Amino acid sequence: NAGVTQTPKFQVLKTGQSMTLQCAQDMNHNSMYWYRQDPGMGLRLIYYSASEGTTDKGEVPNGYNVSRLNKREFSLRLESAAPSQTSVYFCASTLGGTGGGNTEAFFGQGTRLTVV
């Protein structure tokens, strides 16, 4: 019972490089989310996907793109990494769907990204 799995756990990028953070959940959840957490800060929503086939911007979407590949997987892409994107990235999922709006969010273990 893996829950939410994120890969990689750590990554160092050079400015201008691109990369994709992967997230997969095995709980048959409808809604998935990407957050960033800077040191000493809260969780800021980057993008979310209410259901398969839909994505919406959160508070801080600039510099990121997402893909809801299927119901299980939701990836986050940095096209041209900048030092300001150094952060810990968390993926989360909730049951969502009809009648499932008010349910617990499950988080992955996070990806620590450093852009130099």
Next chain:
Amino acid sequence: GENVEQHPSTLSVQEGDSAVIKCTYSDSASNYFPWYKQELGKGPQLIIDIRSNVGEKKDQRIAVTLNKTAKHFSLHITETQPEDSAVYFCAPKVGAAGNKLTFGGGTRVLVKP
């Protein structure tokens, strides 16, 4: 969208004392009120939640109280222990499926032995 604020941002308590964290929200349609605990190096985990038809819920040493009129809810931890040291987040949510999941800024709790 939902505007969520937590107070205080940091809280230092002596082991055995109580800790209270308050979360205020703006959307009167919110009807789900969870609290998450984040330990160092890990993702947040749900510790307790309450729905809008209930005013208070307890689970051993933790409790959540809700004041829908004033649009705030609080996390209460009694008889604090060192393992309660963590960052705590609230995330009030509007019930319709697919709405954004917005977290408060977090409260860092330090329990001193």
